[in-house]
Amino acid sequence: MxxxxxxxxxxxxxxxxxxxxxxxxxxxxxxxLERMQAAVPARGEVSVADLAGKVQANIPGVENIKRKPSGEIVVTYFDPDRPGVVTVDPRSGASTGAYEPSAxxxxxxxxxxxxxxxxxxxxxxxxxxxxxxxxxxxxxxxxxxxxxxxxxxxxxxxxxxxxxxxxxxxxxxxxxxxxxxxxxxxxxxxxxxxxxxxSPAEAPFASASGGQTLPVGDLAALKAVDLNDLRQLTFPYPDDPSDVFTLTTDSGEMTVDPATGTVQTAATNTPFQTAYQWIYALHTGxxxxxxxxxxxxxxxxxxxxxxxxxxxxxxRRRARPRIAHNVGAQSADTVILVGSEGNSTWGFAGTLHAALTKAGHRVHTGAMNDVTVYRHADRLIVLTATYGDGEAPSSARRFLDRLANLKSAPARTYYVLGFGDRQFAHYCRFADMADRALAAKGAERLLDTARIDRQSAQAFAKWGVDLGHVLGTPLDLHHVPTRPRTCRLRLIERRDYGIDVDAHTAVLRFGVGEVRPSLHRRLFGARLPRFEAGDLVGILPPGNNVARFYSLASASRDGILEICVRKHPGGLCSTFLTGLEVGEEIDAFVRGNPGFRPQPGMAPVIMVGAGTGIGPLAGFIRRNETHRPIHLWFGARNPASDFLYEPDLKNWLTDRRLTGLHTAFSRLPAGSHVQDRLAADAETVRGLIATGAQVMVCGGRDMAAGVAEVFSGVLGPLGLTVEALRKEGRYVEDVY
Structure with missing residues (x-):
């Protein structure tokens, strides 16, 4: 809302x-500026009568004396020879020059x-x-x-x-x-x-008492008013013996008899008028x-x-697909809520939305973060991915909290469909969490929670058949993934590791420029999209519109796009990438990952990576021109086959971009994993944490879980926990 x-x-x-x-x-x-230029007497130093008398003596034909909020005194006069407006010194009453407001x-x-x-x-x-x-x-x-x-x-x-x-x-x-x-x-x-x-209160009309007028400097009513309280003093018209002085202050207005110097009539500002003056001062300064x-x-x-x-x-508008015939949330009979990190789930939601609309339903599709009570909805359908280690994707991060605060269930019945990848330990975990939360809120589940593995269009169509049976409406969910907007990148350099031990890993560097560049690129040049180390690059294997994501080991200002890839048996994208020859091209796009960044400042950073997880960490170290203390714990199999970035790490140690390097190799005779090395270095790690260090972990899910367990033991003596550091942004992970 x-x-x-x-x-x-x-x-x-x-x-x-x-x-x-x-x-x-x-x-x-x-x-x-006006306050700097104005001379302001101390309170009690000059009265209105003092100033008026001196001004009248110095400037013939005075009509009006106005004190601006800055303290500047402005006098309006009319003399046949010198009509005009001047500023005056508040102590001497002498003119200091013509008053000329800036055009x-x-x-x-x-x-x-x-x-x-x-x-x-x-x-x-x-x-x-x-x-x-x-x-x-x-x-x-x-x-x-x-x-x-x-x-x-x-x-x-x-x-x-x-x-x-x-x-x-x-x-x-x-x-x-x-x-x-x-x-x-x-x-x-x-x-x-x-x-x-x-506007200030206006005193009732009054006439002078007649008789000989007193010098303005002798008028008692004007002597009683401090200059700092003056807003405006209007002099009587010279040829009208019945006219009076009109004095306006912050508290109201009064008329003063020029013959007796007494107050004839007065009007005090109402509380509203006083409040108005303060509001005006607060607005204008x-x-x-x-x-x-x-x-x-x-x-x-x-x-x-x-x-x-x-x-x-x-x-935000570009990120979400445009969904035709999207009715208002409170007039829909069917509401589809989407939890998505990379926007692919929105595409499936669009297909479902179109099919239900074609079947005669009034359908609203929105983000899970916007959940509320839908007054006319018969059903709620949730399509959600799971992000990272079983967490909510970006468009659903507030869903559980907002749902818990609702007074009733969003709709009477609901269905949940989860999207994920079976290779991850917490496959569709957030979909299960959403399902339990809706059930706890009192909504009726009409179809068991289903799961779609790796965005399978076939599995989605089968789920559509099951949903159609429950709804009593046949649904043909023929989903064609929308191909992301990509750019062409050319492989310009590669380093290969582990080929001899059947553990092929490659560090690949890409640049821009096609073999046959378009006219636009020939005229205006080509450039890399903007990205930082730790962001993600989505790569589309030939003939496939489902992107695979890799953490970036470089920033766009480095002039290259660099990734680390390990070849997995049967891996479509990893096989394609590790088989590329220099000069060949890929289709790719960049997605931000701002949650995985070193915090600002010069506090130490503890980086923990294993295998290709060193990629983004190497990118952060490469950009550490300020020589911020960075300590890297790196794990691999064997230094002879897969010590990724070894020459770079040694150079960075020499030029102080890297402060400490701690390695663990599991295939050596006395081998260990990176979490073992962390445990052995517990005192060093604890000391860094005590000085405010941030922890950054990148690599496989099992490794990350082991590292978190080690840190739990390291943090105990400090009265800290991994979860507490997470909340402070001092423990961040990029796991796969």
Missing amino acids: FRTIHSIPGLIAALLVALIAATGAVLSVNPA FTLWITNLHRKLLLGDTGRAFAGAGAAAMLILSLSGAVMLAQRLGGWKKLLGRIHGTPSQRLHGELGRAAVAGLVLSAATGLFLSLSTFEILPDG EGLWWLALVLGASASIVPIMTGTGLVIWVA
Whole structure:
């Protein structure tokens, strides 16, 4: 819900909000500049009468004295020879020069308040303030939800570079933006009299008592008012003996008899008028120059957040397939919820959606994260993959928590279909978790949880037949996987290991450029897609649209795309890759993996890898130009056959990109595994953890489980656990 609330006003009003914020940031500097230029007497040093008397003596024909919130004194006068407006020294009353507001500032103010369009522009500006308020509040709620609650709002933000930048900037600016937007909306509503006008109270009409007028400097009522409380003093009209002085202060307005110096009439501001003045000051920063700078800094962030927000929205829209005839969630009789990490599950959901729609059902398809109670739905169908070590995929990470908070089951009946790979230990584990959670919520399971291995279209079609029997509607689920958008990469270098011992492993380096490049590439050149070490590359074997993923051992700025591949018996993609000759090409695409990165800073990093799991770790070490302490524990079979990256590791030790190298080889006479070497080095590891080290583990699932067990023992004396480090982002894994 909050994502929808956040996205809609953001998309509609993105340019308007950015314009209002940018102009507000420019205007925020003015109060500080004016305060620097103004001479402000201490309270009790100068009264209104003192200033008025000196001004009248220095400037004939004074009509009006105004004190701006910055303390600057502006005098309007009319003399046949010298009409005009000047600024004056508050102590001497002498003119300091003509008052000439900046034309640029006036233009920016007009643009900020009414978009140069009069009242129509004021209405748009008010709408922009409302949109900014909605965006700020909904964004704060979304960030809190993403980080696990309000108490963790200051925690580390994960995601793509755009997501991290958007979150960090939003977190820094949200308080200032909420204050600016709320006060701006209040002022807009007052301008259009939707809220009462907040203008200062006006004293009732009064006439002078007559008689000889006193010098303005001797008027008792004006002597009683400190200059710092003055807003405006209007002088009587010279040729009208009945006219009076009108004095406006922060508390209201009064009229003063020029002959007696007494107050004739007075009006005090109502609480609303006083509140209005404060709200105006809070919004403009007038009189609060330091606050203006804070609010201006927050506002200056908005154009950047607008850009990152649009990037995130476009990426999200591109990531999901467009599903035709997707009815609203609360008007559907069938709801399909999708849990997907790489978007392939969305494709199966689209096929099911089309078949059910063709059969006459009103179908809504959405992400599992958006689960709610569907008032008119007869059934809920969940299609979900499992990510990593039995975890929820990205579009389902909040599903279990949100489901637990619902007052009832989302729908009366449900079905769950899991997608996974049988070679993994926790095959379709999250699908089972979703099934149990829905049953616990009171929904009725009408079909046992089914599993689809390796995105089998045949198994999906068979499940469709079973579902059709339960629904009483034949379903033909003929799913053709959509081929991902790929780029062509050419193999430019390879290093081979373990061929003689039937354990073929290769380090493959790819560059861009086809043998027969397209016209576009010939004209504009070719470049690698953007990626970091630890991201994933999806590779499509010839004749197959199902990608296999490999961790990247390089960053795009290295100028190469590098992976480590071990040939598996019967492995379609690994056989294809290890059989490539230099100059041959592949179809590939990149997927971000921002959760597997070294944390910022200079704290030590403990890297643990076995076999091809060293790939992304080598990529991180290669980019360690700051000489951050990195300690690598690496396990393999035999140093003579599969010591991957051996020359590079020795060079990195020499140039201090790598601080320590600890190896374990299982096929040596006194062989050991990497987890054994970690256990032997427990004191060293514990010391690094005590200084704030992060742990990064990459490799096979069994190895990772063994490493986690060793760390449980290592962390015990420190009062820590592996799970506690995971929550802090100090224990991350990339396992397969």
